[in-house]
Amino acid sequence: MNNADFHDKSFIFLLLLVSVGLIIILLPFYGAVFWGVILAILFTPLYRRLLRVTRNRKNLAALGTLGACVLIVIVPVILIASSMIHEGVTLVQKIKSGQINPALYTQQILDAAPSPVHRGLERIGLTDVKSLQIKLSEAVMEGSQFLASKAVRIGQNTFQFVVGFAVMLYLMFFLLRDGSALSMRVKQAIPLSAEHKRHLFNKFTTVIRATVKGNILVAITQGALGGLIFWILDIQAALLWAAIMAFLSLLPAVGASLIWAPVAIYFIATGELGSGIILIAFGVFVIGLVDNILRPILVGKDTKLPDYAVLISTLGGMAVFGLNGFVIGPLIAALFFTMWDIFSTSRPHDRA
Incomplete structure (x- = not known):
């Protein structure tokens, strides 16, 4: 093996090594990086229009695009998610208080089911009202515990979420502003x-x-x-x-x-x-x-x-x-x- 081949292979090995290292470093913020790239691609047409309006002021156009993304995508998602969580908590409370009785609803369906369905359910023990109530109560309790644990986990990870959100917006800004140059460099590197x-x-x-x-x-x-x-x-x-x-x-x-x-x-x-x-x-x-x-x-x-x-x-x-x-x-x-x-x-x- 001559020196040129050795140097080339050594360089490729080091290139792969540092690339894998960077991927490992970015893994905790994989979602933030991923959606930063996705949103930058989606909002690039708007950025180009704002670039013409602002007379080629890249920073201003990128900030305007970022603001539009927050208003169009992120704020509605946050509002819908908060409303959904509120309704979910209310639904669980109604089930636990007895206002909504899943066991009763299931029994009504079983009563209306044809006899072949009854025979099949008898084999797995799902035709008894008490057993249904116990199993459904256990399922509701497990579901409520799951939701509670998720809520605690979300509260504990608030800092990580805020950091990831900031990373996504920060990355999106620079991808919008410098996206053309970055894509050209990537194209040049692909053999x-x-x-x-x-x-x-x-x-x-x-x-x-x-x-x-x-x-x-x-x-x-x-x-x-x-x-x-x-x-x-x-x-x-x-x-x-x-x-x-x-x-x-x-x-x-x-x-x-x-x-x-x-x-x-x-x-x-x-x-x-x-x-x-x-x-x-x-x-x-x-x-x-x-x-x-x-x-x-x-x-x-x-x-x-x-x-x-x-x-x-x-x-x-x-x-x-x-x-x-x-x-x-x-x-x-x-x-x-x-x-x-x-x-x-x-x-x-x-x-x-």
Whole structure:
């Protein structure tokens, strides 16, 4: 091995070593860094408009974009989250005080169930009212303890949350201001042809914008519609269920139906046929159509991913990366298809 090869390999080893070290250092603020990058990409068009308005004053344009992001995204999320927590606590208190009796509701469903269902439930011991009350009371107590522990944990981690939030905004400011220069340096470091790099970077930004904007718009729409029909039907804690449906709507195809479908079954089983039919019709033809129409237009069309790939990559991404996975999963899937497309088109094809 000559000195040049040794120096090159030593440099690559050190480069990988310090890169891994930086990743380890940033892991405690992984969410803050991730969403700082995502929000910077999403708000770059606004930053460019403000840059023209402010006559190329980068700091002023970046600050204006940051303020818009706080008002448009962060403040509404904080308000909705606080309202959701309030309704959740109120719901738990009503269950513990007996105003809401899950065991009674379950028994009403069991009484209306056909005999084959009864036989199946008898085998696992779920037809006795007392056992149901005990099991549901235990579930409620475990749920309330879980919520209490989470509240304590949130209180203990307030400082870490504030620091992470500040890191996200700070990073977003510099990514907006210096994003063009940074992206150029990254492009120069990637050992690919100019055409391939342009294709990959375009796909990267397109998938992020389509996934975040598309999925969040679908989630907000389905959650709002679900909350509206729950409020009309006078279902307890409609805002809480709306938020849960919005969160579950990040899962394509199934999503919000995991909430409204059991409620509709309960209505029908307890004799409230009108409410059950209304909820099913609204869930299938209104909430369901939002997913079937908007998601392919907003997500699948821009990412150019088939529906099954969007579903599987979203589920897999959320299983591995948590909530952030609804962006990371489809992004990795889109880059996977793009890389293989580049690989297959760049290779010389054998003539038949």
